[in-house]
Amino acid sequence: MRPSRGDLGVLCRGFLLLLLPFPSHGKDMPLGSTLTPGGNSAAWASPNSTFSLAFAPSPTSPSLFVASVTYAGGISIWSAGAGAPVDSGGSLLLSSTGDLQLVNGSGVVLWSSGTAGRGVSAAALQESGILVLKNSTGGAVWQSFDHPTDTVVMSQNFASGMNLTSGSYVFTVDRATGNLTLRWANAGSATVTYFNKDYNSTFTANRTLSSPTLTMQTNDIVSLTDGTLNAPVVVAYSSNYGESGDMLRFVRLDSDGNFRAYSAGRGSGTATEQWSAVADQCEVFGYCGNMGVCGYNGTSPVCGCPSHQQTEQRQQGATVSDAVAEEAPGGGARGLDPPIPGPVEDRGSFEKRNVFFHLKKNCGMIN
Ligand SMILES: *[C@@H]1O[C@H](CO)[C@@H](O)[C@H](O)[C@H]1NC(C)=O
Ligand SMILES: *[C@@H]1O[C@H](CO)[C@@H](O)[C@H](O)[C@H]1NC(C)=O
Ligand SMILES: *[C@@H]1O[C@H](CO)[C@@H](O)[C@H](O)[C@H]1NC(C)=O
Ligand SMILES: *[C@@H]1O[C@H](CO)[C@@H](O)[C@H](O)[C@H]1NC(C)=O
Ligand SMILES: *[C@@H]1O[C@H](CO)[C@@H](O)[C@H](O)[C@H]1NC(C)=O
Ligand SMILES: *[C@@H]1O[C@H](CO)[C@@H](O)[C@H](O)[C@H]1NC(C)=O
Ligand SMILES: *[C@@H]1O[C@H](CO)[C@@H](O)[C@H](O)[C@H]1NC(C)=O
Ligand SMILES: *[C@@H]1O[C@H](CO)[C@@H](O)[C@H](O)[C@H]1NC(C)=O
Numbered sequence: 001m002r003p004s005r006g007d008l009g010v011l012c013r014g015f016l017l018l019l020l021p022f023p024s025h026g027k028d029m030p031l032g033s034t035l036t037p038g039g040n041s042a043a044w045a046s047p048n049s050t051f052s053l054a055f056a057p058s059p060t061s062p063s064l065f066v067a068s069v070t071y072a073g074g075i076s077i078w079s080a081g082a083g084a085p086v087d088s089g090g091s092l093l094l095s096s097t098g099d100l101q102l103v104n105g106s107g108v109v110l111w112s113s114g115t116a117g118r119g120v121s122a123a124a125l126q127e128s129g130i131l132v133l134k135n136s137t138g139g140a141v142w143q144s145f146d147h148p149t150d151t152v153v154m155s156q157n158f159a160s161g162m163n164l165t166s167g168s169y170v171f172t173v174d175r176a177t178g179n180l181t182l183r184w185a186n187a188g189s190a191t192v193t194y195f196n197k198d199y200n201s202t203f204t205a206n207r208t209l210s211s212p213t214l215t216m217q218t219n220d221i222v223s224l225t226d227g228t229l230n231a232p233v234v235v236a237y238s239s240n241y242g243e244s245g246d247m248l249r250f251v252r253l254d255s256d257g258n259f260r261a262y263s264a265g266r267g268s269g270t271a272t273e274q275w276s277a278v279a280d281q282c283e284v285f286g287y288c289g290n291m292g293v294c295g296y297n298g299t300s301p302v303c304g305c306p307s308h309q310q311t312e313q314r315q316q317g318a319t320v321s322d323a324v325a326e327e328a329p330g331g332g333a334r335g336l337d338p339p340i341p342g343p344v345e346d347r348g349s350f351e352k353r354n355v356f357f358h359l360k361k362n363c364g365m366i367n
Pocket of ligand 8 (some may be wrong): 298300302
């Protein structure tokens with residue numbers, strides 16, 4: 001059976017669409033558009049190029065690629081499939097049925113927006129950093145801000161029921177109380193809540209919130225809003241509060257399990273810490289890995305394993321903090337075996353003078 005002229009037209013159009021790279025500079029991305037690692041397709045940018053969507057080398061394995069929305073200068077604010085990496089033959093594809101799919105080189109769909117057949121006609125990246133899949137009348141069928149990965153930027157609402165994840169760490173806002181919570185959740189292990197805080201108990205006492213939502217306000221305040229509250233509750237002021245300029249402000253669940261507020265100047269590619277939820281990094285569960293001991297060398301948290309002596313004392317019932325509670329001379333982390341190089345990154349800066357030791361639940365080599 002020979003295709004008719006009309007069928008051929010449709011076929012050709014479909015074929016051409018498949019070859020279209022993502023258009024640049026804020027134009028709508030039609031069905032059939034694809035984005036690939038390497039230089040074969042242009043990054044897709046918001047109208048003023050404040051944000052762009054492109055593949056970038058995976059932070060954990062540089063031969064693989066992650067499809068991310070990044071702020072001018074290179075700070076990632078959202079990743080397709082929660083940062084699932086693909087090989088160089090992978091792609092991000094807006095299918096003919098309106099589904100945004102992350103596909104790896106062997107053709108396996110690793111993630112999709114789940115919007116096939118829901119009237120999506122184009123995708124668009126807006127100046128706020130939001131990636132929208134919209135229908136023919138411009139209505140948003142799906143938007144990336146409803147599916148955050150580890151970051152919440154200005155104008156994004158992070159509601160109770162959503163999760164920020166980074167490795168085994170999860171950040172949530174408790175629906176009933178508005179408490180900010182940080183948990184360590186590893187498949188096969190019990191979940192550990194290591195941070196759970198109410199930022200204004202007089203305000204939230206004796207009421208059940210409806211849908212508390214965390215926002216990074218453009219005026220530099222991290223706040224919590226809810227339908228039952230008359231005014232937003234202040235969670236934190238950025239330490240550069242009031243400073244203006246062309247910058248992005250955001251909160252992020254970092255890979256070290258802390259939740260922080262940052263600012264980044266446009267084009268700088270550098271995020272500067274403005275606030276952290278867990279003041280003592282050693283309070284982050286699992287920060288020093290299996291059975292690691294967390295301490296301070298005067299300024300920064302350092303990880304080590306309990307020394308032989310400490311292990312013996314612990315076996316006799318004394319805690320490590322009992323054994324080495326006093327400040328170590330010269331700021332050295334006394335009593336620690338040499339730190340084990342680990343996957344811990346982005347430790348931030350801490351103005352901690354005293355040396356604290358917290359024996360974490362696991363330090364593999366001992367016991
Ligand atoms: C893009 O930049 C121009 C010039 O700075 C500005 O006037 C315009 O409002 C910006 N557009 C958006 C969508 O932010
Ligand atoms: C694609 O993903 C599948 C499923 O995760 C995996 O088995 C396969 O090895 C991947 N292929 C490539 C080329 O990465
Ligand atoms: C587009 O989406 C909007 C908002 O979801 C909806 O109200 C509208 O009916 C949709 N239009 C079409 C043509 O489906
Ligand atoms: C958030 O995480 C919880 C527990 O891991 C899970 O049950 C829930 O479906 C997640 N929510 C979203 C929106 O992914
Ligand atoms: C909320 O956080 C406070 C500490 O700020 C804590 O005492 C309280 O138990 C938490 N509430 C819930 C329901 O976890
Ligand atoms: C909460 O309710 C209890 C019992 O009704 C009352 O004693 C307490 O003062 C209330 N707390 C606040 C902050 O309103
Ligand atoms: C906390 O709640 C009290 C009582 O409603 C309110 O007066 C105060 O402004 C709130 N503080 C912050 C920092 O939001
Ligand atoms: C503490 O550790 C940090 C990070 O490893 C290092 O940069 C700093 O120089 C150390 N400080 C001292 C006093 O040893």
